[in-house]
Amino acid sequence: MVDLSRPQTPDPYPLLPSAPSFDVRSDDVVDGQPLKDDQVADKGNSSPHLAWSNVPEGTRSFVITAFDPDAPTPSGFWHWVLVDVPADVRELASGAAGEALPGAAFHVRNDGGEAGFLGAAPPQGDQPHRYFFVVHAVGEESLGVDADASPAVVSFNLAFKTRGRAILHGTYQH
Numbered sequence: 001m002v003d004l005s006r007p008q009t010p011d012p013y014p015l016l017p018s019a020p021s022f023d024v025r026s027d028d029v030v031d032g033q034p035l036k037d038d039q040v041a042d043k044g045n046s047s048p049h050l051a052w053s054n055v056p057e058g059t060r061s062f063v064i065t066a067f068d069p070d071a072p073t074p075s076g077f078w079h080w081v082l083v084d085v086p087a088d089v090r091e092l093a094s095g096a097a098g099e100a101l102p103g104a105a106f107h108v109r110n111d112g113g114e115a116g117f118l119g120a121a122p123p124q125g126d127q128p129h130r131y132f133f134v135v136h137a138v139g140e141e142s143l144g145v146d147a148d149a150s151p152a153v154v155s156f157n158l159a160f161k162t163r164g165r166a167i168l169h170g171t172y173q174h
Contacts, residue, residue, distance in 0.1 A: 008127060009069045012076070013134070013167060017159055024052045024135050024166035028094055035131060035170040038094065041119035047080060047097035052090055052135045056164035059137040060087050063158060065151070066117065070129040078151035079131065080117045081108040084142050106147050108154055115147065120172035128173040137164040 028036055028048035038044030050064065062085040071077035085092075086103035093099075097107070097117035107115040122129040138161050145154055 008130075009076070011130075011132075012067070012069050013132070013165065017162070019137075019162045020056055020164045022052060022054045022056060022135075022137065022164045022166045024050060024133075024168050026050050026133070026168055029131075029133055029168050029170045031168050031170075033170060035120055035172045039119050039131070039170065040172060041121035043119070045117070045119040046095045047092070047117035048133060049094040049096075050092050050133060050135060050168075052166050055090075055137050058139050059163055060141045061085060061138045061143070062087070062089065063136040063138055063143060063154065064092065065132075065134045065136065065154075067132045067134070067151075068120070068122070068129050069132070070122070070127065072123060072126065075152070078111045079119070080110055080133075081151045081154050082106075083108055083145060083149075083154060087141070104142070108145070108147060108149050108151060111151065120170075122172060122174055124174045126173065128171045130169050130171055132167060132169045134168075135166040136162050137166075139163045 064082040066080035069076040085105045112118040
């Protein structure tokens with residue numbers, strides 16, 4: 001039997017090179033609160049609405065990610081990685097991950113193997129998981145990866161090209 005009682009992992013973002021924060025809001029995710037059924041894999045499985053503002057000067061594109069550091073793996077679980085969102089985009093509607101993407105934006109496969117959004121799906125009976133929805137402001141029009149990159153490679157590139165980060169996190173527990 002797997003012991004699902006374990007300490008919660010730390011917030012991973014302070015471990016990265018520091019970057020200024022900017023504003024992000026959502027009609028679907030309330031910071032620190034349980035996710036709506038729409039963002040749960042076996043219920044709605046839909047990417048949340050996100051809108052951002054006050055981005056750092058020099059932003060030339062965005063990367064949008066959703067990450068669960070509490071997954072029972074040493075590396076967490078990437079639920080969504082959207083790369084090269086044009087700099088003039090300031091909002092994604094609910095379900096945008098399943099729609100036509102703006103400009104040259106593309107998905108990198110999440111840890112479920114899909115190019116798109118995969119909703120929350122922690123193991124039954126596990127601790128509450130945190131889902132970090134992050135808008136990364138990038139100082140280049142392209143992050144310099146392609147759709148075959150792993151989420152870890154995207155994150156590695158972001159460590160050196162991020163001009164700012166806007167973070168919301170929701171929680172979910174089966």
